[in-house]
Amino acid sequence: MRALCWHGTGDVRVDTVPDPSILDPTDVIVRITSTAICGSDLHLFDGFVPTMEPGDILGHEAMGEVVEVGKAVTRLRKGDRVVVPFVIACGVCYFCQRGEYSGCDVSNPEAAMARELMGEAPAGLFGYSHMTGGFPGGQAEYLRVPFADVGPIRIESELTDEQVLFLSDIFPTGYFAADICGIEPGDTVAVWGCGPVGQMAIRSAWMLGAGRVVGIDCVPERLAMAAAGKAEVIDFEDERVYDRLMEMTGGRGPDRCIDAVGCEAHGLGSPDTVLDQVKTPVRLATDRAHVLREAILCCRKFGTVSIPGVYVGAVDKLPIGPAMNKGLTFRMGQTPVQRYMQPLLEKIEAGIIDPSFVITHRLPLEQAPAAYRTFRDKQDGCIKVVLHP
Structure with a gap:
């Protein structure tokens, strides 16, 4: 064959x-x-x-x-x-x-x-x-x-x-990502990555009762598809994601954050991304985790971070202190x-x-x-x- x-x-x-x-x-x-x-x-x-x-x-x-x-x-x-x-x-x-x-x-x-x-x-x-x-x-x-x-x-x-x-x-994975978030009626759900899993997560968040869904990416076709799924969109090449999410949520942050990107994240020249891109080719690190770090910083206190995106090994500079002090819940898995x-x-x-x-x-x-x-x-x-x- x-x-x-x-x-x-x-x-x-x-x-x-x-x-x-x-x-x-x-x-x-x-x-x-x-x-x-x-x-x-x-x-x-x-x-x-x-x-x-x-x-x-x-x-x-x-x-x-x-x-x-x-x-x-x-x-x-x-x-x-x-x-x-x-x-x-x-x-x-x-x-x-x-x-x-x-x-x-x-x-x-x-x-x-x-x-x-x-x-x-x-x-x-x-x-x-x-x-x-x-x-x-x-x-x-x-x-x-x-x-x-x-x-x-x-x-x-x-x-x-x-x-x-x-x-x-991808449909069960996007749905699982939204399901394990514990979405409550009216929640704001932010989805990093508007690829196929992110698109399914956006639509699944609506099915599970979200009041507002935000899609984050930089690829025009993906952002357009997310918008067609009734998501508000953020182009991270045009504006700082943290600032825009805080503006959209009155300074509180999204209730639920979904990392639908995983280990090959891009961050438009941010210091953590530059370090990841230097380390991963020479095997000093296994994952580029800019999105995960950003989701932790953006998520509201006592909110949930869901990780359907694939990670492989250890992640450098994970902001575990902010996550602990904000009381975040993490849900993830295949x-x-x-x-x-x-x-x-x-x-x-x-x-x-x-x-x-x-x-x-x-x-x-x-x-x-x-x-x-x-x-x-x-x-x-x-x-x-x-x-x-």
Whole structure:
């Protein structure tokens, strides 16, 4: 089959690789009909995530048709149309039983490696380094899906791929980011980063009762899309974010702050950003955390900072003193996608939201390497790329 493979920093290629096969009775094989490039894929492309190996198949947003079924699978059958969550979960361990699927204790075969780096191992993830299991990803013609009775959601309506594909990651992730904020009716929610996850977080904040939503970015197309989602917008190249948020909230600050950027933040020449940009290329730091620092300083006292953006390691100069003295609550994590897929599918079916609004580019899989560069460099108005094998 053809699949997009990682060969080093900035080097991804569409290669011919062996087709996947059933390795465990709980597996299914899915023929991919649609897959997407996620903002967190760019952290792999840019070399920020350790434990990648040449030839690793990328991609964790995928859907398609079940073409082969393991003997122990009871919920799916050949011909089913499914969306595959990026988190792999066993469904029976302590964390899965609590609905905390992204903390699954069973699905990550490289748990020992992850514990050395992080103290504990997260669940296995598709296409996202050997620290999270080394599972081949979905930017390919076929995908092996372990624990298939726990993960994929069957699509039985006439909804298009584009309407449901993002149940695999960015829609649940944006919703999770807003959900864990603890939004109360009328709250002001500030979202840093108006990429795909930020766009979903903006719309999710409204669904959860926000009274005001602010989107922060510098890319005109992203700001326009946020504004179309009824967010007030701040272009951080034109005005100081802290000053503008204080002005908007009468000096109190936003009630809830969402960092939908993560480890590759930009800060328009601010001192902390300059230091991060010097340190990260020579491995003196792993993350550029300007947005997280800014969110901490902007959030109101006793407010909440939500972090769906991916971070990799240690963060320099984190303003923990201001966070403690302001009484902030932090909520973060990889999204327990399985918890959200069915209720969010019901919102799509009811016409409350159509997540396909975020798509700007539709391309064949063979053009994926160029699409990665276009997406990373924010060229051609690119916000979200969907690939068709």
